[in-house]
Amino acid sequence: MLLRFGVTNFASIRQPMEISFVASRAIKDRGPELFPVAPRRDALPVLLIYGANASGKTTVYSALRTMRSHVLSSFARRAPDARIEFTPFALDEESKDSPTVLECDFLIDQVRFHYGFEYDSKSYRREWLYSYPEGQPRLLFDRDVKTKTISFGKHLKGQNRVIESFARDNSLFLSAAAQYGHQQLSDVYHFFAHKLLFVGSSFTVDGTVKNLSGELDPRIISFLKMADTGIAGARFEKVATNKDQLDLYQDISKVLLPRILNSNEKFDGDFNFPSHTSKLSLGHLGANGKPVYLDFNTESRGTVRLIHLLQTALKALDRGGTLVVDELDVSLHTLLAREFVAIFSRSETNPRSAQLLATTHDTNVLSSNYVRRDQVWFAEKSVYGDTTLFPLTDMRTRGSDNLERGYIQGRFGAVPYLGSLSDFIRADSADDVDG
Structure with a gap:
């Protein structure tokens, strides 16, 4: 189960941004059946990301899919001297020299793990993995490519130093460990390989x-x-x-x-x-x-x-995995989209606590009885061209609010500014005449 995903300096995202499936304690709205994950903490079955065209919604999808690809392929499918595909934020010089950071928190057998890494086109600068079996962080490994060292926690058993000798600067230690059959780390690898599933807008x-x-x-x-x-x-x-x-x-x-x-x-x-x-x-x-x-x-x-x-x-x-969909509304009529969200929101149709993370323009889903305010996130471009992610819970709202109407009216931001369509048409016509 995915709890949180964070990304820095990737495509249109410059500053550290994150999305979270952890339910807000302040929200008491009726809605989906939540997943208990810790004492007095629940996880959400569905997150929906809204925003204008080119606001960066797809960047979130791409970043999570890229993280999975690095874990699965960096050791087994990348040549020792190959460069790493690196797509930093392109609109300032500082970002081009800074690493991309991808990190996430997830559950395996009710134990929380925190995993992440930093990379550029030449190497994975850092890589780390922690577990929280008793609510407190427990180091499994922390890798620093610059100093050529990996610190292993006492609870990580196996041939750690042997595998370390095979890990290259352009491959993740987790990826190498899974290829060499490391039992503990293979479970983490399995999460990325089999619990994260993606459906893009192209097919x-x-x-x-x-x-x-x-x-x-x-x-x-x-x-x-x-x-x-x-x-x-x-x-x-x-x-x-x-x-x-x-x-x-x-x-x-x-x-x-x-x-x-x-x-x-x-x-x-x-x-x-x-x-x-x-x-x-x-x-x-x-x-x-x-x-x-x-x-x-x-x-x-x-x-x-x-x-x-x-x-x-x-x-x-x-x-019981997490389905990540880019542009849910591409293939679903609005009524079917509401039913699709409902399938993930009811225990009788979702007995293994699967999750749905979807980008969409379909505002009608916001009026579903299965959508709470803490399930709605927005992507918005700043004046500097970078994407900002923020939840609806950052705004002052009430459970009785009409979220669809509020979003369309621009109360929450993350909508396109259209200006006057008549002015656009007149300008276009003038260009035709002058041409």
């Missing part, structure tokens, strides 16, 4: 079908029926790969592989390309009441993205 039909792995969860069909899409079934068919296409793949790969590996040796083996691919068709109710199956490629982009979203959401609900 492809082929990628969606591939992620379905040859089957469509029947609960997705039930949701599509409830959504009145006219879809009543699905079927997968195995389609043989064309032999000429396979031969072409083989020929191209034998030429490209030596170049990729920087080798002049000829590759005489065979590549194991799939002999069959999966073809998905969705059944639409016809005039006679029977389903007519249509190729998935003919479906609307909204339907494709909705299926991708539902498939990933079900994984989170089944595992």
